[in-house]
Amino acid sequence: MHHPLMRRITSEPDTEFHVVKPATVEYACATIVNRIPSLLNAPAGYVTSDQLDTLSYPTCPLENYV
Numbered sequence: 001m002h003h004p005l006m007r008r009i010t011s012e013p014d015t016e017f018h019v020v021k022p023a024t025v026e027y028a029c030a031t032i033v034n035r036i037p038s039l040l041n042a043p044a045g046y047v048t049s050d051q052l053d054t055l056s057y058p059t060c061p062l063e064n065y066v
Contacts, residue, residue, distance in 0.1 A: 034058055037065035 006018035038053040058065055 031055065033062075037062055040066050 006016065009015040009017075034057065035052070035055060037058070038055070042052055
């Protein structure tokens with residue numbers, strides 16, 4: 001049975017994992033906050049998300065990315 005939050009990593013050895021109770025609201029909020037530096041660094045005008053930097057997890061305070 002394929003669970004919507006189950007993932008399979010094909011490698012040696014293969015690995016499967018699933019998230020039982022995802023913190024969806026927290027993930028969405030974290031994604032929005034982590035996007036702030038790329039929005040501030042974007043050129044002026046209308047910019048679509050595909051033109052922004054690749055979203056990544058910041059390991060330093062956000063002020064270091066602006």
